[in-house]
Amino acid sequence: MQNRIMITGAGSGLGREIALRWAREGWRLALSDITDGGLQETLKGVREAGGEGFVQRCDVRDYSQLTALAQACEQKFGGIDIIVNNAGVASGGFFDELSLEDWDWQIAINLMGVVKGCKAFLPLLAQSKGKIINIASMAALMQGPAMSNYNVAKAGVVALSESLLVELRQSEVGVHVVCPSFFQTNLLDSFRGPTPAMKAQVGKLLESSPISASDIADYIFRQVAEGEFMILPHEQGRMAWHLKQKNPQMLYDEMAIMAEKMRAKARSVSS
Numbered sequence: 001m002q003n004r005i006m007i008t009g010a011g012s013g014l015g016r017e018i019a020l021r022w023a024r025e026g027w028r029l030a031l032s033d034i035t036d037g038g039l040q041e042t043l044k045g046v047r048e049a050g051g052e053g054f055v056q057r058c059d060v061r062d063y064s065q066l067t068a069l070a071q072a073c074e075q076k077f078g079g080i081d082i083i084v085n086n087a088g089v090a091s092g093g094f095f096d097e098l099s100l101e102d103w104d105w106q107i108a109i110n111l112m113g114v115v116k117g118c119k120a121f122l123p124l125l126a127q128s129k130g131k132i133i134n135i136a137s138m139a140a141l142m143q144g145p146a147m148s149n150y151n152v153a154k155a156g157v158v159a160l161s162e163s164l165l166v167e168l169r170q171s172e173v174g175v176h177v178v179c180p181s182f183f184q185t186n187l188l189d190s191f192r193g194p195t196p197a198m199k200a201q202v203g204k205l206l207e208s209s210p211i212s213a214s215d216i217a218d219y220i221f222r223q224v225a226e227g228e229f230m231i232l233p234h235e236q237g238r239m240a241w242h243l244k245q246k247n248p249q250m251l252y253d254e255m256a257i258m259a260e261k262m263r264a265k266a267r268s269v270s271s
């Protein structure tokens, strides 16, 4: 029976809600994050929801911490059936303002964290014929203005997921990639960018979501059960993606107008 799941970034937001959704099905969970407080709270909720598991500190930038987590899953659960590469951070700022350090930081967590998670757990997933769920973003598909480093990291997660989907089919390891639009979590706490004005604009976008992290976790659960590869939880996101595939130029034009408006707003806040 498949019932062992590992989640990175499980101490908050979407990671916590994914944990609770799978816990309700009675799964055993390996919960990891960089801080302990949020993890303990998630574990408490998991137990109340009918699941069981353990927590382990793991910074997804450090491959040795991910392999240690994989080892812990093997020792405590005898293997793993699903991994969710969810840990992530927010960033924003126009390309000319972003430093190379901003780029390194973003790529190290949001892209290489997923690469390392897949690599560390692949031997166990190959044994169980398990599944990888990578949390990307609509940013991977739409390339909104003033977040090029985030867009690139998340587009990399989609490209990695597509590559693995193809390469791992023969070994019967399933792959899913999730691209939500903005939704309310603690993501803004991790925001890094050159201007406070940009952080405020991202904050407004997070608040604008018609669906919650819990709705998204439930949608992911159902779409994974149906074997859907690319999971787009927001209806607006599904429409925008459809439109972009049909008429990309129209989307680029809209994004360029949006970029102009954002620059004007940022200028008015800073003057």
Ligand SMILES: NC(=O)c1ccc[n+]([C@@H]2O[C@H](COP(=O)([O-])OP(=O)(O)OC[C@H]3O[C@@H](n4cnc5c(N)ncnc54)[C@H](O)[C@@H]3O)[C@@H](O)[C@H]2O)c1
Binding pocket: 008, 009, 010, 011, 012, 013, 014, 015, 032, 033, 034, 035, 038, 058, 059, 060, 061, 086, 087, 088, 089, 109, 135, 136, 137, 138, 179, 180, 181, 182, 183, 184, 185, 186, 187, 188, 189, 190, 206
């Ligand atoms: N909230 C949104 O609008 C939104 C939209 C699209 C995609 N996403 C993605 O969803 C995922 C979850 O984000 P969230 O919105 O729940 O935010 P969140 O900040 O509430 O949760 C992210 C978690 O990741 C952890 N984390 C950060 N850096 C880490 C590291 N180096 N190693 C391990 N853990 C680390 C944080 O401690 C936090 O608990 C992220 O990958 C994010 O990019 C979020």
